Amino acid sequence: MNGSLLTDEQLISLNQQVDIPLVHIGRSLSADAGYSIAVDQRLLIETAVDHLVEIGHRNIVYVGPTSLTKASIERSSAFAEVVSQFQSLNVVGTQIECLLGFEEGYEACKQLLEQNVRFSAVIGATDEVAAGCMSALKEAGIDVPGQVSVMGTDNDSFGAFMSPALTTIDTKTKEMVSRVMDVASQLTKNKKYLKPEVITGALVERFSTSHPSNIGKTI
Numbered sequence: 001m002n003g004s005l006l007t008d009e010q011l012i013s014l015n016q017q018v019d020i021p022l023v024h025i026g027r028s029l030s031a032d033a034g035y036s037i038a039v040d041q042r043l044l045i046e047t048a049v050d051h052l053v054e055i056g057h058r059n060i061v062y063v064g065p066t067s068l069t070k071a072s073i074e075r076s077s078a079f080a081e082v083v084s085q086f087q088s089l090n091v092v093g094t095q096i097e098c099l100l101g102f103e104e105g106y107e108a109c110k111q112l113l114e115q116n117v118r119f120s121a122v123i124g125a126t127d128e129v130a131a132g133c134m135s136a137l138k139e140a141g142i143d144v145p146g147q148v149s150v151m152g153t154d155n156d157s158f159g160a161f162m163s164p165a166l167t168t169i170d171t172k173t174k175e176m177v178s179r180v181m182d183v184a185s186q187l188t189k190n191k192k193y194l195k196p197e198v199i200t201g202a203l204v205e206r207f208s209t210s211h212p213s214n215i216g217k218t219i
Contacts, residue, residue: 008029008030014033021034023184024037024038025180026038027071030196035194037176038199039172040199042075042078042082049093051205059091059119061117062122062123063095063108063124063125063129064076064126065097065125072125080093096117100126102129104132105128105131109136110136120149120212122137122150124153126154134166145208146213149209149210150209151208152168155173156168159204159206164207167204167205167206170202171201
């Protein structure tokens with residue numbers, strides 16, 4: 001099951017009622033709900049923020065949903081928590097809420113610019129959101145990454161062909177799908193108990209992020 005809107009409790013109940021093994025991808029669940037494999041959402045956002053802070057950014061915006069799914073809740077709360085850990089460096093985090101998609105990211109970034117929010121870097125909740133943000137910035141005459149760095153998450157294939165190529169976090173989707181197929185095959189044969197797995201995303205550094213050249217200025 002992928003992206004199920006059922007609660008954890010409902011999935012546990014369902015797993016107890018059916019004879020076939022349940023397999024979940026992209027959502028971390030207890031073993032009572034069946035086998036699950038998902039990326040560590042908090043560590044994913046931590047990796048993104050760490051990258052931007054390390055190269056000098058102190059005003060960072062996260063663009064994406066804050067309560068759409070369990071994953072979006074985890075990413076949003078993780079952003080606030082991770083930014084708070086850099087208070088000694090005067091790192092400030094701002095969240096602009098939008099749904100997932102290119103147009104949604106584009107409109108959210110236009111809203112951000114209209115509000116005169118102080119920022120030098122943007123993290124999109126997905127690569128599509130990040131691409132929309134980049135389009136809005138370019139339309140406004142703002143250079144990426146010369147004036148504002150932009151990065152996404154998911155490592156969708158199109159990101160490598162953007163101009164500039166999009167820095168992102170690889171959520172290991174292909175690896176998860178491959179693992180799920182192996183597990184499903186095992187479960188259909190012997191229904192062997194398998195523990196849930198959580199994997200770690202990885203930074204894919206391309207050309208849409210760089211050291212800030214306008215620290216202290218409002219974009």
